[in-house]
Amino acid sequence: MKRKINLALAASACVLGAWLPQVAQAKEKIVFLTGWTAQADYGGFYQAVAEGLYDKYGVTVELREGGPGINASQLLAAKAVDFALVQSNDAVVNLRRAGAPVTAVAAFAQKNQQTLITHKGNGIASLADMKGKPVMISTGSATTFWPWLRAKYGFSDTQIRKFAFSLAPFLSDPTAIQQGFVTSTEYLAAQQKAETTSFLLADYGYASYGVLLVVPEEWIKTKPAAVQAFVDATAEGWQRFLYGNPEPAMALIKQRDPQMTDGLLKFARERLLSMNIVADATTAKLGIGAMSDQRWADHMNVLVQEGVFPAGTDTKGAYTLQFVNRGPSPR
Numbered sequence: 001m002k003r004k005i006n007l008a009l010a011a012s013a014c015v016l017g018a019w020l021p022q023v024a025q026a027k028e029k030i031v032f033l034t035g036w037t038a039q040a041d042y043g044g045f046y047q048a049v050a051e052g053l054y055d056k057y058g059v060t061v062e063l064r065e066g067g068p069g070i071n072a073s074q075l076l077a078a079k080a081v082d083f084a085l086v087q088s089n090d091a092v093v094n095l096r097r098a099g100a101p102v103t104a105v106a107a108f109a110q111k112n113q114q115t116l117i118t119h120k121g122n123g124i125a126s127l128a129d130m131k132g133k134p135v136m137i138s139t140g141s142a143t144t145f146w147p148w149l150r151a152k153y154g155f156s157d158t159q160i161r162k163f164a165f166s167l168a169p170f171l172s173d174p175t176a177i178q179q180g181f182v183t184s185t186e187y188l189a190a191q192q193k194a195e196t197t198s199f200l201l202a203d204y205g206y207a208s209y210g211v212l213l214v215v216p217e218e219w220i221k222t223k224p225a226a227v228q229a230f231v232d233a234t235a236e237g238w239q240r241f242l243y244g245n246p247e248p249a250m251a252l253i254k255q256r257d258p259q260m261t262d263g264l265l266k267f268a269r270e271r272l273l274s275m276n277i278v279a280d281a282t283t284a285k286l287g288i289g290a291m292s293d294q295r296w297a298d299h300m301n302v303l304v305q306e307g308v309f310p311a312g313t314d315t316k317g318a319y320t321l322q323f324v325n326r327g328p329s330p331r
Contacts, residue, residue, distance in 0.1 A: 028226035029060045035085040037067045038256035040268035041183050043249045044238030050248035057233040059226050068165050073100050083215050088208040089299050090144040092318045101217045104319040106231045106289035109210030111202045111277045114145055115182045119174050120195040127153050127204050136178040138163040151306030183268040207299045231323045235288040286325040
C-alpha cells in the first residue's frame with residue numbers, strides 16, 4: 001500500500017511538473033516602452049505594474065521608460081521592445097507611411113495633452129497670435145502637431161527653434177514660446193516663479209488622441225489574447241489610478257524618477273481628472289482606451305484638407321477597434 005501511495009505521489013509530481021512549465025510558457029512576456037520618463041501621464045500603466053494587474057490578466061510586462069534620444073519606431077523595428085506609446089494619430093500614420101507594420105490598439109488619452117506655453121503679459125492671447133514668432137519644439141513634434149499649426153494657423157518652419165527638453169531657455173526669455181504638456185509644464189514653471197499661459201492644442205481643433213498604444217501587426221495576428229490582456233489590465237490600472245488609491249503608481253514613478261515630486265504628481269493627476277483627458281463621456285460608455293472610426297476619420301480629413309497629409313491618405317491599418325470599446329471597467 002505504501003509503495004502504491006508513493007507511486008501515485010510520484011506520478012502526480014510528474015504531471016504537476018509537466019503542467020507548471022506549460023503555464024509559464026503560456027504567459028507572454030511583453031517589453032513595453034512608454035513615451036517619456038516616468039510621470040503621472042502614464043499613471044495607469046504604473047498602477048497596473050505596481051498592483052500586479054498584468055500578471056492577473058496573464059501577461060508578464062517589463063516596463064521601460066522613453067525619453068530624449070529614444071526612438072520608439074527604431075526599437076519596435078529591431079524588436080528590442082514589443083509595445084510602445086506614441087503621442088498622436090499623426091505619429092501612427094507617419095510610422096505606417098514610413099513602412100512600420102504597427103497599429104494603434106487603444107487610446108489612453110481621449111484628449112491630447114500637447115500645449116504651447118507663453119509668459120503672461122506678452123500680448124499673446126491665442127494660437128493665431130504666435131504666427132511669425134519663434135517657437136521651441138522637438139524634432140518629433142515637427143512631423144506631428146507642427147504641420148497642423150502650419151496649415152491651420154499659417155505657422156512657418158522658420159519659426160522653429162530647438163527644444164532643449166528643459167525650461168531654462170524659456171524661463172530666461174520673457175518672449176519665449178515652448179511646447180509642453182498641460183499636465184506638468186505650468187506647474188514646473190510656477191516652481192521657478194514664472195507666470196505662464198497654456199494653450200491646449202485640443203481646444204483649438206487638434207482632435208488627435210494621445211498616449212496611443214502601438215503594437216506590431218504580427219502580435220495582433222498571432223497573439224491577440226496577449227494584446228487583449230495588456231489593454232484590459234491597463235484599463236483597470238487607469239481606473240484604479242484615477243478613482244482609487246494612486247499611491248502604488250506614485251511610489252513606483254518616484255522610484256523610477258527620483259526627481260518626480262508629490263506636488264507635481266498630484267497636479268498632473270488632478271489635471272487628468274478635471275480636464276477629462278483619460279476618461280470622458282465616451283469612455284463612460286465604451287471603457288478606458290476607447291477609439292472610434294469617426295474620430296480617426298474626422299481628424300484625418302482635417303489634416304488632408306489643411307495639407308498636412310496628401311489627398312488619398314487613409315488610416316487603414318493605422319488602428320484597430322478589435323481590443324477596445326468593450327464597456328466600462330467597474331470602479
